[in-house]
Amino acid sequence: MSFWWMDPLIKKGYEKPLEEADIPALGVEDEAGTRYSMFMEKTNAGQSSLVWVIVSCYKREILVSGFFALLKVLTLSAGPLFLKEFINVSSGKEAFKHEGYVIVLGLLFSKCLESVAQRQWYFRTRTVGIQVRSLLSAVIYRKQQKLSCFASTKHSSGEIMNYLIVDTYRVGEFPFWFHRTWTTVLQLGIALTVLYNAVGPATIASVLVIMLTVMLNAPLAKKQQNFQNKLMEAQDMRLKTMSESLANMKILKLYAWENHFKGVIEQLRELELKWLSSFQLGKAYASVLFWASPALVSVATFVACYFLGVPLDPINVFTFVSAPRLVQDPINHIPNVIGSVIQARVAFSRINEFLGASELQKGQVGMEYHEHNQYPIVIKSGNFSWSRSENSDLRNINFMVKEGTKVAICGQVGSGKSSLLAAILGEIPRTDGMVQVCGKIAYVSQNAWIQTGSVQDNILFGSTMDWPRYEETLKLCSLVHDLEVLPFGDLTQIGERGANLSGGQKQRIQLACALYHDADIYLLDDPFSSVDTHTARSIFNEYVMGALSEKTVLLVTHQVEFLHAFDSVLMYFFGSWINEIYDARGTSAILSTDTNIAFTSGQLAQNSWLAANVQNPSVSSDLNVVDLDVPFTLSFSISATLNAYINLGVLCFITWPVLFVAAPIIIMAVKLQRYYLASSKELMRINGTTKSLIANHLAESISGAVTVRAFRQEDRFFARILELVDNNASPSFHCFAATEWLTQRLEIMVAAILSSSAFVITLLPPGTLSSGVAGMVLSYGLSLNMLFLFSIQNQCSLANQIISVERLSQYMDIVSEAPDILEDNQLPANWPSVGGDKIGIVGRTGSGKTTLINAVFRLIEPSGGKIMIDGQNITTVGLHDLRSRIGLIPQDPILFNGSIRYNLDPQGHFSDEQIWEVLGKCQLFEAIKEKEGLESLVVDGGSNWSMGQRQLLCLGRVLLRRSRILILDEATASIDNATDAVIQKTIRTEFKDSTVITIAHRIPTVMDCTRVLVVNDGEMVEYDQPQKLMQTEGSFFKKLLNEYWRQISRAGL
The missing domain is CATH 3.40.50.300 (P-loop containing nucleotide triphosphate hydrolases)
Structure with missing residues (x-):
């Protein structure tokens, strides 16, 4: 309840900058894997709605946090009752002896209980929010692993990144605001009851003002949802273009297209800012409306009391004045609640649409894992199409590959050679026929896919280390010399997408990965295009014909010099697959010659046809924080701090002895805040770093999805994203836990100041202070708790959010290359x-x-x-x-x-x-x-x-x-x-x-x-x-x- 378990971490953060290893791991019940399993269990039980599945997963946590929310409302509502009795005591109307001291103790206990209730409410809903975010991150990642080729064109990598980074964050924020939707109504009802007891029929004026406030905000809510939809669409387009530009920055520089793409991004950013400003203006309008409502309620009620002749005395005046303050905090948060609901609704709909996208059909390819099969690859009357059109990209494919044979696949550019391998892998939808594959597959893509990590990591690709086999693999793939040149050998860290390797080195690392996995079937998509002739010959002889001599190999190639060594050649000729597979070994050498003649004839025919025709005429999270959070947090922080210190000043001016308590408490509060910020900033920094790792892993998984599926590594990659999500959730969890740790201690300090003021007044002889002044002191004191809380929360949030500004600033301060124009x-x-x-x-x-x-x-x-x-x-x-x-x-x-x-x-x-x-x-x-x-x-x-x-x-x-x-x-x-x-x-x-x-x-x-x-x-x-x-x-x-x-x-x- 007191968050004492955060003491060691906060102390360590004050003594030295925190590192990721210093942060305690999440409990098993908080881990993404646990929550994902629970989600799938509920989904498999027949619950189809994403919202209701999540609600059913967290109903216990919602009820417990709801209990604390209710307790907080009830303890807060006791304030006007204490105020009424305190005014009576200060007027000499004690109901029993020492009633004043009882009221002081009751007020202190009430405020401490209120603090405990609110801190537990916030902590538990924040915990649920992080768990929901982790859960949805896991669900989205798992979905992208199964996306069909058609769905992949509809949901780009940039959009999927937005779903996992931005939309999950917005959905994860909603649980924190959920209980506000009903506690606001409850607090409003209690406040109106207190008002009615104080001023009777004049309460109608308060009701009218509140109704008018809500009515003025109603049309805005619908517009805000539209603005949010437009903002997300614009953000998707900008992020998509920006991600693509950054990923391919080298090409933009080589073509001198940086300025053009910069202009495109600036135009998209202007469109985004247009909808952002509309959304923020709506939010500002709602904030002004709701922040002004307590004052408007008071004015309207005073006017009604005057015209209705309701008598006003210190008791009913200050009871009435304190009532609107019961709902000041929830009313001030109504814009945030509305914004959170709108953002969560939009994010839910986007995620729901993505989760409903079509998946790869498991039955596309019949997979079996017999140790030996005479024909490990069989396609009968196969028609395949990348799109949903009736025209097939591969038509009437019929062939069988015998175990241990080497098949070359040749043909024109764009003829469908890679598509045939995709059909065997089950990546391209089968519209007709049958595909049967028996055995473990290793796949080498035409465009080398390299993960961020070491060379060794890329070769092992999740397998355990077997040093003799590993060293033999390096030798067979001609990597020994390359590793000698690299600064740390096979432990050298490869940059993003293999940026610090040549095309040939990347391709040979892919080949090494395939060989090390000791598969039964090898699908090699033009692996020699990026290597020199000597290396190609070495790899072909030692790798394909040597190490893979007993394996089944399908190799797409344009290198005709290797065709003589293959058992069979499958060729594409003038728009159709030649279904016969020419047997190059076995009965006679003449068939080998026939194969070469057939291929050469095909090339000559292509040459003639082509010669005749030639004569004829793809930062985001930080920017989101700066756009949406920093401006409002800054303004709220300034206004709340000013209000808090004005209230404290009034309190100390009237009951000056309180300064002896308030002064040291304020000094302690400032030191405590600094003590907290030392850890909080580092936790936020680590949170940003770990979030980048999630984005990087997702981007790599999307680009290498075919390779990951071919090697049956989906579960390992999924386990990795779960680990990264947990690594990100841990600093986030401890960051908001640290905020609750700080806030609870500050609230108790403020409660001590309030109780001290009440105690000072109680010690004074009756009549020393008028009942009106006593009522004003306690009225301001009751508001002080909320205002200090709001001030400290916003100051701490601002300090954490400024880290996003610092990260953007650091990026902007990176040394630029030479000027474009001199x-x-x-x-x-x-x-x-x-x-x-x-x-x-x-x-x-x-x-x-x-x-x-x-x-x-x-x-x-x-x-x-x-x-x-x-x-x-x-x-x-x-x-x-x-x-x-x-x-x-x-x-x-x-x-x-x-x-x-x-x-x-x-x-x-x-x-x-x-x-x-x-x-x-x-x-x-x-x-x-x-x-x-x-x-x-x-x-x-x-x-x-x-x-x-x-x-x-x-x-x-x-x-x-x-x-x-x-x-x-x-x-x-x-x-x-x-x-x-x-x-x-x-x-x-x-x-x-x-x-x-x-x-x-x-x-x-x-x-x-x-x-x-x-x-x-x-x-x-x-x-x-x-x-x-x-x-x-x-x-x-x-x-x-x-x-x-x-x-x-x-x-x-």
Whole structure:
């Protein structure tokens, strides 16, 4: 009851800054897992309404906190009764001897009991709020793990983030305000009863004023709900765009699009501020209305007493004056109650809609786990569609994969190769036919998915450490050398989405993860596109054909040089899957030749078709606090503090001996507040940090949902979110417990001041003070408790909320990169004027090729030397000036939520005709035309388009910009050879007068370059014409070329 169990933590926080390890863990009954289990039990029992399920989970806590709320109202209502009797005693009308002392003791006891009741009420409802927030966080996370592909397009990652971070917070705030909805009515009824006993029929004036106040607020409540809906929609759009921009900031910098996206975010923020200001103005109007209501009630009642001839004496005057103060606190909180109800209702509806979204159907794929099965993968008459349209993305698929065989899947860009793997995983809805999979699956996605954590964590992926197997895995995936280069080896922390790793390193870590899990079936989606020829050959021979020799492997690839080693090849040719699987081993070697001839013919046919066509014309919580909470908390803190000290001043002026009690108590209160704030601020800081971890884990889980499901890691990831939610709930729980600890002690101190004032008056001989003055002293004293409480609460809340301001300020104070434009050194319009060279950059994966390009764009600044372009030192010009003159097709093709047109030309500089012309040159004209044209939808980083199509769209961007310098960073790694050849021809034609720098793992891509730069371990080892390097003995370039041709010769191509 006294929160003594908080003493050790608050003491520790005063002695030193608190750390997360210092905060006690939650009790088992408070943990998210416990509450989630209870929720699911109620849901499975047949309760469908989210609200009623939550109510049934917490009915006991609601009743207990309701009891304390009722006790608080009753003890508060005793104040006017004590006041009435005290005035009688001060007038010499004692009912019995020493009645005054009894009243003083009763007043002290009443105020202490009131404090205990209110603190328990608040503490228990806050606890319920945190548990509800944790519960809903778990439910939302579990739901996102099961979302169907259609639902994923409807609920973006930014929106899901808002559901889990913002909406759960608003729902979690509602229990704190719930009992206010009925205690306000009860207190109002008691106050009117006291008024009637004091002034009789004049009470009607009070009733009329209260009714008028409520009526004036009624239409506002509906408008406030509309404003809240609009605010949430605007906030969703802003957060969605902001999250996407921050996640892809590197791309925005490379394309010099930062200012454009900044402008878009500012426009969305202005729209958000429009609805925010409307909502806050409504809240301010309600606050003024309700704060003024007690004074209006008093004025109206006095006027009614005058006209009705109701006699006024000190007893009924001060009893009547104290009555409106009974409801002053709840009436002042009515705007908050209304706002909380509206926000919770909107948040509940949004969460409810999300929880009702469609899920992946468990029966899509028949899963069995027999130790051995002759055909672990069987698809019969399978039709699959990503959307709900009648047109299937995969039609009439029939094939069976024999255990232990290696199957290559080849075909055009966007033909459905990755979709076939998704069908086997059960990710794409099956509209007809049958899919049967037997065995444990390991999956390597085309776009490498890396978690924040160490390299070791990403490889183990939840498995226990087996050092011999782990070291063998590193060797087979060619990671040993990379780990030697990294500062802490395999314990090196990987940045968000693998930001500090090369594309090849990320892909090989994914391969290592799959291998370490020792699965039965391996689904590999173009795993060699990001690695050099030597590494690709090493991984293929030792990994695919060696370590996985007895495993069933389906590998999507564009590397034809490996096809000879596969048992079968499944190929997409002119819009349909060729259902026959050519057996490359077994009866004779002729069938192997047939397979290669079939694939080569397909490539030649594609080449002819493409060549003919080419000639034809995705901070939030802190900002939410600053927007919604800080302004009102600041204003309430100032007004409540002024009122509290004015009341205290009146009290001490009339009964000056109270100063001997009040002065030390006030000093103690100030010191106690500082003692508390030392811990409270750190608890809030830790709360913010742990909340960021929840957001990060959710973002990673959404982006890697397919991988998580493929490895059957949903439960482990769910357990992790439960742990993170509990880690966040613990500092939040202890923070508000510390607030209750402080408030209870301050309330008892204020009760001591009030009782001291009453005691001083009791000691005075009768008649020394008039009954009117005595009544005024106690009347002000009764208000002092509430005002001091309100003042301290708001001051402490403000101190905690300012942490959000500090966090935003710290973010804004991060050192910025160089200026966009340097007025005294702007580049001329035709810069660079000299061009035409074609430079190739080759090297092993992780050798520093992409880092070199980053230096050209000044994403990293040179620590020594100069980078000169057209005679200009690039470090002396503005960043926007530089980057806007250089075109880039990046290694990781990034698309943004919106339309195809927006992704090609977000700034709107080009006409539709120009864009369609470019799409024709990129081999995307037909694919986009058969959808919704330039308005075809792009969602979540382009996840609804294949990797090859995304790279082609990035090619379209540079074709529109026509830069004099073009950099291709593995631009065609995810494109088949035929399309690659046509794209290279397009680049040679369209950029013949431009300098083109090409980073490539396919050595023939750089053979027609003017010069080739060979990079190894971050150093330039060779730089010359490719023909000269080929003739130089011991040349690094020659070794790479010979490795490539050896693989081609093995393939018989």
